[in-house]
Amino acid sequence: MKQFSITVYPGGKKITASEGDVLLRVLKKAGFPIPASCGGQGICGKCRVVVKGGVCHASPSPFLRKEEISQGYCLACLVLIEGDMEIEIPPESLAAALHTETSTADQATIVGYRPAGEKSGQSSDSKAPAFEFAQPAVTEPTASRRILFEEKPIIKDKLVLGKWEIETRTKRLHLRLHPPTLEDHRSDIERLRAELVSAGFSGDRMRCPLPVLKKLSKVLRAGLWQITVTLIELPDGVEILDIQPGDQTQHHLGLAIDVGTTTVVVYLVDLLTGQVIETAGGYNAQVRCGEDVISRIIYARTPEGLAELQQLVISTINELIEQILKATGLSARNIGCVVAAGNTTMIHLLLGLDPRYIREEPYIPTVSLVPPVKASELGLKVNENAYLYCLPAIASYVGGDITAGILTTGMHKEPQLTMFIDIGTNGEIVLGNADWLVAASCSAGPAFEGGEVLHGMRAAHGAIESVAIDRESLEPRLSVIGQVAPAGICGSGIIDTLAEMFLSGLLDRKGKICRDILHPRLREGEYGFEYVLAFAKDTAIGKDIVITEIDIDNILRAKGAVYAGCSTLLKQMGLGIEDIERFLIAGGFGRYLNIHNAVVIGLLPDLPYERFRYLGNSAVTGGHLALLSQRLWREAEQIARSTTYLELSTSASFMDEYVSALFLPHTDISLFPRVEPLLKSKRAEN
Known part of the structure; x- marks a missing residue:
């Protein structure tokens, strides 16, 4: 196959591509940060480049204006390479890509678009500054309008498990073995097995992996027959994960991971105390292949695409683990258990499972309750014998992250009627209390x-x-x-x-x-x-x-889908908006959500503000809880099994609710009593 040279500006870097390659994939493979929220399907218009010269075939796009086309603008995902080329990544593409890779913790500033010292409505001098940094007072919320969620972490300095005690799957024991003699010539493994039986474990159901067995003799003698054994309790017995010389019981670690579509968050947890030792988070590197799950399912249609997506999320997790270990000075060897929470598609991609049937009717995943997996099989940088546990999914589009959220909130044990929602590209909604739970998913889009x-x-x-x-x-x-x-x-x-x-x-x-x-x-x-x-x-x-x-129009469709999902669940259960006693919002999007404005446009139901609460990252919190307590893990499994899933895509009532919600705030303004007087006031002013 012919090879061609691609010169990329700014910078003039030269890269190589084959005939027929898609320019977007070539640029991403070479490390250029090109935004492509649709994963290269040509439907987002973000991957703009300027072809300055060379031979290629560029398909037309409605996202490009006539003057841009005349200047050589193309969408990189629609360009097939047919010869040597010179291209430029324009400022808007560079800015979008670079800004999405920076931290979301940056401080915000208020910018007023009028010259400093000038009153609203006055004409501006062309030499005056374009904007001013406003005084901090304007950022303060008011009771009537600017109402933001305040994050209230479920777990802060000290973990509270209610009536549950810390009961981890992995155990660390300091053992003193009797040295062998001419009279006591048992093998090293039999000697270890006997001590574990004395400690209360069943010797008949004990496994020792070959990597542990290979170092057993050396470790026993290096520790003068005092060793630390790390065990994990499995359904079919106990497995020895690691052995170390001396007393290492103070270093007993685990990881809780939120494998999000957009971001990945990792908690390093002390399994003895339940404390979170350190955290790290960053963008999921899979975003370069698409910003939503559907784009990634499409990207994973080929074995190469699926392998790339798995490698990207594994590398993201490993980078975060390395950050944490570097910050704490702790060893990956002491991480004996990992719990991951994520939507069903993200867990499939993490495990390298083909997710295509999640997208095709009747929307069936390969697995909902994932059996334990050796972390080393995935390439996670933890103890080579550690196990990965994935929180169980409720359905194809209501994943283990939502199960974790329910576990975190305790709504499955409370009498109050609660609505839990995670607003994102795939808005998941759960309604219920201690007696029943129903869940649904509405495709809000990106x-x-x-x-x-x-x-x-x-x-x-x-x-x-x-x-x-x-x-x-x-x-x-x-x-x-x-x-x-x-x-x-x-x-x-x-x-x-x-x-x-x-x-x-x-x-x-x-x-x-x-x-x-x-x-x-x-x-x-x-x-x-x-x-x-x-x-x-x-x-x-x-x-x-x-x-x-x-x-x-796109935003109205997104907010209409979310509101319609909420109202459909309520009507299916014979309930109304006024019956909701708690409205819980999870996920990163909700952190800076203005409740008042979300109600004004009809995204959220018109409820008293005190009923709303932002939970923070309930997925990683639920993973944290499941990591520390086997009882809570079993509770999560029960949540997934007992929650009834309602498929909205085939529901006629959902479509009726959706059409009604495609207005500001809704066709039935009486559903929004707080907004109605604002509209009357606006009409009076006009």
Whole structure:
């Protein structure tokens, strides 16, 4: 097969590609950070490149404007290489990719788009600064409007397990063996077995893997017949995971891992005390192959794609483990057990299982309750004999991360009617109490994580995370993560923008931008009518950052799916919104969610604010609990078995609810008593 040279600017780096290769895959393989939220299907428009010269076949895309096409713009996923090429990665692609790889912990700043010292509505001097850093006072929430969730960790300095005691699967014992003599010539393994029987373990159901057996004699003698044995209790007996000389019982470690679609979080846990010793988190490297589970299932259709996805998530986890061990000075050898929580697709990809049938009707996974797996078989950098346990899934689209969330909240043991929701690309919803649990999943799509939005991005450095629009001047004030010029807008900012445009009279209830208002930020753009959040001179990408009517339609569909899922579950159980006593929100998206604005657009039901609570990362917390208590692990298994799953894709009532929810906030405004007076006030002002 012919080989060609690809020169990539800026920088002029040369890479090699074969005839017929897809440019996006070539660039990603070479390490170039190209955004591609759809996984290279040509439906997100993010992987923009400029072909400066050479031979290729570029398929057309509706995401490219005529002037961009004339300048050589293409989508890298739609370019087939046919010869030597010179390409440039433009600033907007570099900015989007780099910003999504930075920490989400950056401090946000409020940016008001008017010159310092100037009042709203006044004209600005062209030489005046484009924006000012607003005073901190404007960031303070008010009881009536700016209401944010405050994270309340389930586990802080000290673990509270209620009535459960720490009862880990792995045990560490310090044993003193009798040295052999001419009279006592038992083998080393028989000598060890006898001591373990004396300690209360069954010798007939004991296994010793070959790697442990190989070092047994040396370790016994190096420790002068005093050793530390690490055991794990399995359904069919006890297995010796490791032996070490001397007393090493103080180093008894485990890992709890949240294998998220977007991010991966790892807890290093002291199995003696239950304490979290250290944590680490980062973006799941699989995002380069697609930002949602459907994109990754499609990417995994080939053996090479599946292997790549598995390798990417394993490398992500290993990098986080290395960070933790470096920070603590502890050894991977002492990590004897790992518990992972993730949605069903992520667990399949972690294990290298083909996930294709999760996507195809009747949506059946390979496995819901995964048997224990040797971590070394996956390449995890822990003790070579440690086992990985995956929390059980409820259904193909309600995974072990939701089981972990239910376990964390205790809603399965409480009398109050609770609704639990994890808002993401695949919004999972659970309703119930101690008597019953029902669950469903609604495909919200990637809009809340920045996908399917022209200038959308994840909540990272440079993302607009909140928006307020002055009711008189219609000028926006933007909060940007990292105190930098904006590069795009993330989910919380998108929700704020819709709510603020709606309450300012810029949007009607169908989500259409008002054509009757004359304002420099309202205009007809390449993709239809749009509102300018930031002009090019003030952005990091050198282009205007806008919200288009197409973006708004995508967001309405996403919020409509979530609300319809909630209302369908309630109606299936003969209940109403008012019956919900607790509304729990999990996942990273909920952390900075403005409750008021989420209610205004009809994403969340109109409930008293005190009923809402943000849980933080309930998936890794549930994994932490299951790691420490075998009883809680069995409880998680019971949760997965006893929760009834409702398939919304075949439900006629769901479609009716969905269509009704495609308005701001809903076709039935009486469902939103807090929003109704705001609309009356807006009409009175107009």
